[in-house]
Amino acid sequence: MEKRVLSATKEIEVRFSEVDSMGIVWHGSYAKFFEDAREEFGRKYNLGYLRIFGEGFYAPLVKLDFNYKKPLVYGDRLAVEVEYIPTEAAKICFSYRVYAGEGEQRSLMATGSSMQVFLDKNYQLVWGNPEFYEAWKQEWKVFEE
Amino acid sequence: MEKRVLSATKEIEVRFSEVDSMGIVWHGSYAKFFEDAREEFGRKYNLGYLRIFGEGFYAPLVKLDFNYKKPLVYGDRLAVEVEYIPTEAAKICFSYRVYAGEGEQRSLMATGSSMQVFLDKNYQLVWGNPEFYEAWKQEWKVFEE
Amino acid sequence: MEKRVLSATKEIEVRFSEVDSMGIVWHGSYAKFFEDAREEFGRKYNLGYLRIFGEGFYAPLVKLDFNYKKPLVYGDRLAVEVEYIPTEAAKICFSYRVYAGEGEQRSLMATGSSMQVFLDKNYQLVWGNPEFYEAWKQEWKVFEE
Amino acid sequence: MEKRVLSATKEIEVRFSEVDSMGIVWHGSYAKFFEDAREEFGRKYNLGYLRIFGEGFYAPLVKLDFNYKKPLVYGDRLAVEVEYIPTEAAKICFSYRVYAGEGEQRSLMATGSSMQVFLDKNYQLVWGNPEFYEAWKQEWKVFEE
Numbered sequence: 001m002e003k004r005v006l007s008a009t010k011e012i013e014v015r016f017s018e019v020d021s022m023g024i025v026w027h028g029s030y031a032k033f034f035e036d037a038r039e040e041f042g043r044k045y046n047l048g049y050l051r052i053f054g055e056g057f058y059a060p061l062v063k064l065d066f067n068y069k070k071p072l073v074y075g076d077r078l079a080v081e082v083e084y085i086p087t088e089a090a091k092i093c094f095s096y097r098v099y100a101g102e103g104e105q106r107s108l109m110a111t112g113s114s115m116q117v118f119l120d121k122n123y124q125l126v127w128g129n130p131e132f133y134e135a136w137k138q139e140w141k142v143f144e145e
Numbered sequence: 146m147e148k149r150v151l152s153a154t155k156e157i158e159v160r161f162s163e164v165d166s167m168g169i170v171w172h173g174s175y176a177k178f179f180e181d182a183r184e185e186f187g188r189k190y191n192l193g194y195l196r197i198f199g200e201g202f203y204a205p206l207v208k209l210d211f212n213y214k215k216p217l218v219y220g221d222r223l224a225v226e227v228e229y230i231p232t233e234a235a236k237i238c239f240s241y242r243v244y245a246g247e248g249e250q251r252s253l254m255a256t257g258s259s260m261q262v263f264l265d266k267n268y269q270l271v272w273g274n275p276e277f278y279e280a281w282k283q284e285w286k287v288f289e290e
Numbered sequence: 291m292e293k294r295v296l297s298a299t300k301e302i303e304v305r306f307s308e309v310d311s312m313g314i315v316w317h318g319s320y321a322k323f324f325e326d327a328r329e330e331f332g333r334k335y336n337l338g339y340l341r342i343f344g345e346g347f348y349a350p351l352v353k354l355d356f357n358y359k360k361p362l363v364y365g366d367r368l369a370v371e372v373e374y375i376p377t378e379a380a381k382i383c384f385s386y387r388v389y390a391g392e393g394e395q396r397s398l399m400a401t402g403s404s405m406q407v408f409l410d411k412n413y414q415l416v417w418g419n420p421e422f423y424e425a426w427k428q429e430w431k432v433f434e435e
Numbered sequence: 436m437e438k439r440v441l442s443a444t445k446e447i448e449v450r451f452s453e454v455d456s457m458g459i460v461w462h463g464s465y466a467k468f469f470e471d472a473r474e475e476f477g478r479k480y481n482l483g484y485l486r487i488f489g490e491g492f493y494a495p496l497v498k499l500d501f502n503y504k505k506p507l508v509y510g511d512r513l514a515v516e517v518e519y520i521p522t523e524a525a526k527i528c529f530s531y532r533v534y535a536g537e538g539e540q541r542s543l544m545a546t547g548s549s550m551q552v553f554l555d556k557n558y559q560l561v562w563g564n565p566e567f568y569e570a571w572k573q574e575w576k577v578f579e580e
Contacts, residue, residue: 016470016484017173019166021219026162027351028325031318032452039451049451050510061317065355071413074166075485123361161329161339162322169558172496173466180306180463194306195365206462210500216558220340268459268506307461311454311509318452364456 004141006084010040014076024071031064034096034112037080041094045084047136055132056121059092063115070109076100078109085113086142090129092116149286151229155185159221169216176209179241179257182227186239190229192281200277201266204237208260215254221245223254230258231287235274237261294431296374300330304366314361321354324386324402327370331384335374337426345422346411349382353405360399366390368399375403376432380419382406439576441519445475449511459506466499469531469547472517476529480519482571490567491556494527498550505544511535513544520548521577525564527551 012033020026042048052059072078078100085093098110118126118133129137157178165171187193197204217223223245230238243255263271263278274282302323310316332338342349362368368390375383388400408416408423419427447468455461477483487494507513513535520528533545553561553568564572 015467016474017165017171017467020162021164021166021168022348022350023166024350027354028162028318028321031321032450035318035451058312060312060314060358060361061356062358063356064317064358066351066353068350068352068354071350160322161325167493167495169495172499173463173470176463176466177305177307184306203457205457205459205503205506206501207503208501209462209503211496211498213495213497213499216495307455307463309456310452311456311458313456316452 006041006045006140006142008037008041008044008082010037010080010082012036012078012080014072014074014078016074019074024073025076027066027068030066030068030098030110030112033078033080033098034064034082034094034114037082037096038094038114040080041082041084045136045140047092052118055130057126057130058119058121058123059116060119061114062091062117064112065114066110066112068110070100070107072098072100072109084142086137090118090126090133092133151186151190151285151287153182153186153189153227155182155225155227157181157223157225159217159219159223161219164219169218170221172211172213175211175213175243175255175257178223178225178243179209179227179239179259182225182241183239183259185225186227186229190281190285192237197263200275202271202275203264203266203268204261205264206259207236207262209257210259211255211257213255215245215252217243217245217254229287231282235263235271235278237278296331296335296430296432298327298331298334298372300327300370300372302326302368302370304362304364304368306364309364314363315366317356317358320356320358320388320400320402323368323370323388324354324372324384324404327372327386328384328404330370331372331374335426335430337382342408345420347416347420348409348411348413349406350409351404352381352407354402355404356400356402358400360390360397362388362390362399374432376427380408380416380423382423441476441480441575441577443472443476443479443517445472445515445517447471447513447515449507449509449513451509454509459508460511462501462503465501465503465533465545465547468513468515468533469499469517469529469549472515472531473529473549475515476517476519480571480575482527487553490565492561492565493554493556493558494551495554496549497526497552499547500549501545501547503545505535505542507533507535507544519577521572525553525561525568527568 018025018029039048081097083095093115096112100109101107163170163174184193226242228240238260241257245254246252308315308319329338371387373385377383383405386402390399391397453460453464474483516532518530522528528550531547535544536542
């Protein structure tokens with residue numbers, strides 16, 4: 001049975017305002033980097049915020065976690081790799097790897113994961129997979145682990 | 146003719162994440178301080194975002210300016226004084242003064258001003274004063290300069 | 291053997307700019323709420339960013355995670371309870387509980403945890419407990435689990 | 436006498452977290468867009484934050500203003516044009532124009548300006564032009580208006 005790894009990479013430049021008074025990228029800024037990566041994935045596989053909203057849903061986060069391995073500093077150019085983690089449930093799960101540097105200097109700076117659920121326009125939790133999401137999972141041949 | 150000065154003061158603590166790598170509060174953070182002060186004014190005089198939204202309007206900013214006189218640092222407790230600047234037009238204008246320190250150490254750190262207009266729920270500019278705003282101006286005896 | 295629970299509560303008002311286009315507080319804003327709670331704990335027990343910096347260290351986060359149970363909206367007043375989680379290691383661990391509402395309407399909105407390590411001023415990881423931190427643990431009768 | 440217009444353009448994608456609950460880009464986010472444009476100028480003409488810091492100075496903002504003409508929304512791709520405004524004084528002045536859309540749909544969304552001064556590493560105001568800045572002005576043939 002075919003199981004595909006769906007992933008995308010978003011390249012990001014650190015903004016001056018994202019660096020804190022310790023001279024490193026403030027830990028909370030990584031939420032924006034992960035979101036940029038999610039939206040890059042969304043553009044690539046047609047599963048971004050605007051698509052989901054257009055189908056009649058919101059997809060807020062219910063879980064988010066970060067592991068900060070090495071600090072990012074101003075001037076760093078990041079590559080955030082995001083991978084879709086398949087699930088049967090009505091959830092969207094991703095894992096993230098943040099790299100800085102090129103070639104031999106390429107280094108893993110942080111990792112993390114996130115989980116989203118579906119709410120309808122009345123903010124009610126959607127328990128079963130939305131039709132468009134079922135179709136999406138089938139289209140991209142994503143099978144549960 | 147009676148002309149009243151409508152004003153409010155919002156006390157704010159600087160957050161660690163608002164301090165930049167120069168060790169001072171990042172200039173863009175002041176937009177949040179001004180907005181907090183606007184909303185404090187809104188609570189005091191019943192003209193906050195939620196009231197305006199409830200009346201069927203949005204009140205986005207069309208002008209915003211800052212003069213940074215002395216840098217704010219982590220640990221500073223600010224007092225932002227916001228004063229309503231009367232106008233005949235369908236606009237909401239404020240001027241701001243940011244203070245840090247108490248008593249003899251009280252010091253003016255920054256000033257600024259903002260101007261908002263009214264949009265209806267279709268994001269169309271409202272040219273004349275919304276009824277509730279006319280009533281508000283009369284209620285608080287605000288006459289144009 | 292005496293083991294004390296060290297905790298603090300920070301009251302926070304949601305800022306307009308922290309609410310996203312889904313009408314709920316953007317998930318990344320919670321990093322600021324947790325940091326405000328950490329600093330409130332720091333004020334109460336003398337273990338804030340400024341104290342640590344004054345002792346010659348930085349205490350960046352190495353782990354951070356969030357569980358979002360119910361969405362926060364504009365107008366919500368939060369109470370973030372932060373509890374110190376004792377450890378033998380040269381780490382500072384906290385767990386967080388975010389509440390909104392008062393009395394009978396008080397509701398758990400989110401939880402999370404964080405872990406910090408110590409770096410010296412050259413950004414080198416400090417493997418053993420800094421002297422001031424050992425003294426702090428003893429002063430507050432914090433024993434390892 | 437030769438007077439050169441020094442300018443740069445920074446292309447920016449609106450982040451989901453920069454859109455507020457009115458569905459438009461929060462006005463305070465433009466401070467980041469302007470800063471990104473300043474740093475793009477800095478890369479092009481060697482006058483960015485890192486260069487200035489390397490020369491022994493900080494260049495904080497003392498004035499910043501925005502005129503918001505049309506709202507930006509999620510999905511918009513901006514082009515921020517920044518132009519250096521020459522001055523004899525020890526200041527760095529820029530004016531900004533924010534565009535969205537391509538070709539015939541290209542539209543001016545906002546404008547603004549900023550002014551920076553020089554502080555030495557002790558945060559003392561530098562009254563005369565730093566040597567490197569005099570040299571920079573001459574190198575790029577920037578004459579005062």
